[in-house]
Amino acid sequence: MKNTQNISKQEILTAYMNHVLDFDNQPNSIHAFAKKLGIDEKYFYNHYTSFDQIAADVYVTFYEESIKLMMSEISYNELDSRNELLAFYFTFFELLTNNRSYVLSTLNKPTVDLKRIKVFIPLRNRFKEFIKSLNIETLDLKQEKINTLKEKSIEEIAWTQLLFTIKFWMEDTSPGFEKTDVFIEKSVNACFDLLDYTPLESIIDFGKFFFKEKIKSQY
Known part of the structure; x- marks a missing residue:
């Protein structure tokens, strides 16, 4: 896990769009999505609080x-x-x-x-x-x-x-x-x-x- 807060808002948005394209739905949870991005969940909340x-x-x-x-x-x-x-x-x-x-x-x-x-x-x-x-x-x-x-x-x-x-x-x-x-x-x-x-x-x-x-x- 990357314990970094350097992930950008655009990177999260792009990853979200790619997930929707691949699975035709939102990710199951923010925890699972953050894990897929390789970051701690808390760094996701620096930019967004929901999908x-x-x-x-x-x-x-x-x-x-x-x-x-x-x-x-x-x-x-x-x-x-x-x-x-x-x-x-x-x-x-x-x-x-x-x-x-x-x-x-x-x-x-x-x-x-x-x-x-x-x-x-x-x-x-x-x-x-x-x-x-x-x-x-x-x-x-x-x-x-x-x-x-x-x-x-x-x-x-x-x-x-x-x-x-x-x-x-x-x-x-x-x-x-x-x-x-x-x-x-x-x-x-x-x-x-x-x-x-x-x-x-x-x-x-x-x-x-x-x-x-x-x-x-x-x-």
Whole structure:
């Protein structure tokens, strides 16, 4: 046993993901998991106190890595909020695709409801902070249905849209998940156009795309 506290948070997280991939379940106990890592159990608690914390942190790590990649490749001064959100989506889903086996192992189960899954709570909080930072502006509208939609916070609408996109990506069987890329572009543009009320063309375009894909999936 290595009586060392030098094991990093990332090493624990990676080992956890590998275990889930190998056994399609969480480790039986923290003691057994620490022993497999070759450390005393107490050093595990320097970073986490449960496996559920690690499971949630996996998706926060995907988020944080997406932001880092965006910042290294994109000048925020050159992007408006719409394109900044698109950049996040494409980066985030590229990371999900790189870890698709893990994501499907944890999310693609009959008992999992993406809207209520606890593992997404930290990710939800971080993503809503990101959306708030975009300073998305909306126009005052007289249309009753659109105003009803706007009564919800933009952050909640964006979070629901992200969950919707994750679900679409999980069910996407197109080469290179190219349909997810189309879904991202059309849904983000439709959402912004609805909020800014320059809507009909992109919203109808997205509706046609989504309806066509859902019809195909039934046959």
